[in-house]
Amino acid sequence: MSEQNGSKHLPDLPSDKSEFWILRLYVAGHTMRSLTAIANLQAICEEHLPDKHHIEVIDVIEDPERASTDQILALPTLIRALPPPIRKIIGDLSNTERVLVGLEIAQRSP
Amino acid sequence: MSNTISTSTPHHLAKTPTGIYGIDEITAGGLPQGRPTLVAGSAGCGKTLLAMEFLVRGATLYNEPGVFVTFEESPDELMDNVASLGFDLDDLRERGLLWIEHIYLERSEIEEVGAYTLDGLFIRLAHAFERIGAKRVALDTLEVLFSGLRDEALIRAELRRLFRWLKERGVTAVVTAERGDGTITRHGLEEYVADCVIVLDHRVTSQLSTRRIRIVKYRGTMHGTNEYPFLIDQHGFTVFPITALGLDYDVGTERISTGVAGLDEMLGGSGYYKGSTVLISGTAGTGKTSLSSAFAAAACARGEHALFVAFEESPAQIMRNVRSIGIDLRPAFTEQYLHFHAVRPTLAGLELHLATITDQIARIKPSVVIIDPITSLISQGFNSEVRALFTRLIDFCKQHGITLLLTSLSEMGQDPEGTDIGVSSLVDSWLLVRNLEMHGKRNRGLYILKSRGMAHSNQIRKLVLSSEGISLIEIPSSSLQLTS
Numbered sequence A: 001m002s003e004q005n006g007s008k009h010l011p012d013l014p015s016d017k018s019e020f021w022i023l024r025l026y027v028a029g030h031t032m033r034s035l036t037a038i039a040n041l042q043a044i045c046e047e048h049l050p051d052k053h054h055i056e057v058i059d060v061i062e063d064p065e066r067a068s069t070d071q072i073l074a075l076p077t078l079i080r081a082l083p084p085p086i087r088k089i090i091g092d093l094s095n096t097e098r099v100l101v102g103l104e105i106a107q108r109s110p
Numbered sequence B: 001m002s003n004t005i006s007t008s009t010p011h012h013l014a015k016t017p018t019g020i021y022g023i024d025e026i027t028a029g030g031l032p033q034g035r036p037t038l039v040a041g042s043a044g045c046g047k048t049l050l051a052m053e054f055l056v057r058g059a060t061l062y063n064e065p066g067v068f069v070t071f072e073e074s075p076d077e078l079m080d081n082v083a084s085l086g087f088d089l090d091d092l093r094e095r096g097l098l099w100i101e102h103i104y105l106e107r108s109e110i111e112e113v114g115a116y117t118l119d120g121l122f123i124r125l126a127h128a129f130e131r132i133g134a135k136r137v138a139l140d141t142l143e144v145l146f147s148g149l150r151d152e153a154l155i156r157a158e159l160r161r162l163f164r165w166l167k168e169r170g171v172t173a174v175v176t177a178e179r180g181d182g183t184i185t186r187h188g189l190e191e192y193v194a195d196c197v198i199v200l201d202h203r204v205t206s207q208l209s210t211r212r213i214r215i216v217k218y219r220g221t222m223h224g225t226n227e228y229p230f231l232i233d234q235h236g237f238t239v240f241p242i243t244a245l246g247l248d249y250d251v252g253t254e255r256i257s258t259g260v261a262g263l264d265e266m267l268g269g270s271g272y273y274k275g276s277t278v279l280i281s282g283t284a285g286t287g288k289t290s291l292s293s294a295f296a297a298a299a300c301a302r303g304e305h306a307l308f309v310a311f312e313e314s315p316a317q318i319m320r321n322v323r324s325i326g327i328d329l330r331p332a333f334t335e336q337y338l339h340f341h342a343v344r345p346t347l348a349g350l351e352l353h354l355a356t357i358t359d360q361i362a363r364i365k366p367s368v369v370i371i372d373p374i375t376s377l378i379s380q381g382f383n384s385e386v387r388a389l390f391t392r393l394i395d396f397c398k399q400h401g402i403t404l405l406l407t408s409l410s411e412m413g414q415d416p417e418g419t420d421i422g423v424s425s426l427v428d429s430w431l432l433v434r435n436l437e438m439h440g441k442r443n444r445g446l447y448i449l450k451s452r453g454m455a456h457s458n459q460i461r462k463l464v465l466s467s468e469g470i471s472l473i474e475i476p477s478s479s480l481q482l483t484s
Helices: A032-048 A064-069 A096-103 B047-062 B075-083 B089-094 B119-132 B144-148 B152-169 B261-266 B288-301 B315-323 B330-334 B350-364 B374-380 B383-399
Strands: A021-027 A053-059 A077-082 A087-090 B036-041 B066-070 B098-102 B110-112 B136-140 B172-178 B196-205 B208-218 B227-233 B236-239 B277-283 B306-310 B338-342 B368-372 B403-410 B429-438 B441-451 B460-466 B469-474
Touching (some): A087 A096, B047 B136, B261 B441
Parallel strands (some): A087 B110, B306 B368
Antiparallel strands (some): B227 B236, B429 B441, B460 B469
């Protein structure tokens, strides 16, 4: 299960790279909780990071190796791979405000 | 060390031998098979090493692959730490017998937003188990979850699920945990691990550290309930079971010469019992080392091996000194019948002394062991500890049919009968050597205070050390006067 949203075309990145967001969402199978987290993240990104984000969804049941290499323990886990530094959020992302704070979108958004 | 699974309990509780020296003895066969065992202890008491050795021995002795889940140390740190124990983890990993799963959790890096599970942990464990076909797992330590995550209720629910899951998978698990204040573990992990709980302890008394292990609980099986001292050295863990050895060794009627004809005669004509424990007490310069050397020389002359543990003199010094009384230990020494273990008593703690002595005994397989003098160990600890040490050593020697000769140095002016650091009741024969004043001369007198199971002389005899050897001469009772 790999889902992209919006900016699939990396060559078309905005010139300011720090403003492009790569987000990885780790889930375990197609559970309600997984789907909730994916939907929540998509909604947040559409609203706050339009056209400057890339979401990668990783199902660790299919790819358990990834859980080890990326140090995933709790599920769902959201990792902000870009911009640095790496940030980690666990849970179904049901509280938008806290997701924004956790990802530091609140401060960065214009 | 037993490598069979004990089925001595009514429920035929299957056990997994740890392969760790001493632990299988005190648990009567090992840890509950397919179930978790909790190992609790304060920092630095050896929990991680115990957990790792459980896997290493499982892999090397029983061909059971194991997964080590480390929450605190990185695999590199872990490997460095256990390298000193002689464990080659790289080799085991390459052979597919060990998998190290490092779980990194840092609260400051994690934001918790909404509901989550610890499925990631389960998935990673399952993946690691499948990779090597794990039969054993060590979790060191799950308590990191409590510091790494905020939702304690969730952690507890997930822990309960984890232990249930581990049991379902049938892996034998060792779960480490920090000691709590008034509880077994700080976060109450004992609540989830009901089958077997082991507590490790590390105490420092008189500036010497002693490690101890205790089985707090072992459901459905008999186990030793005492605190057993243990040691961590280059061979890993060694637990010294005291009572586990029991008093069920064979006692023979075979005799073994003391190396002194006159003394053999005093002991009913044929010397000590083989496998008995002999104590020789006396003040300085009364001939204790000479009597010990004669005993060792006689054993070597019979083609047996002797181990001489010397706490005060070097081997060269002992050999030189006893040559002057006609005992030549050098041929036996060069032909390796006589083995010296010369060590300063202050160099190590009591446990280490016992371990090295037992180690030497196991290696050399001597028929006689001499420790000269045991009083050197008094400065090493409290009397009760010294006594416990000798109880174990005596048990060990008896089990192996080894005759143990101990010497004890009495202080001048002290009653030698009262300065045996509580060991005298443990010994079978007790000889006293003391100064006598006769006809204006100072002489040595020897008498037998006790010798279990034999008719022995009740005389005090003059102990003469001359260039022709050691002799014991009867003294006319009228001329006897003891000095103190």
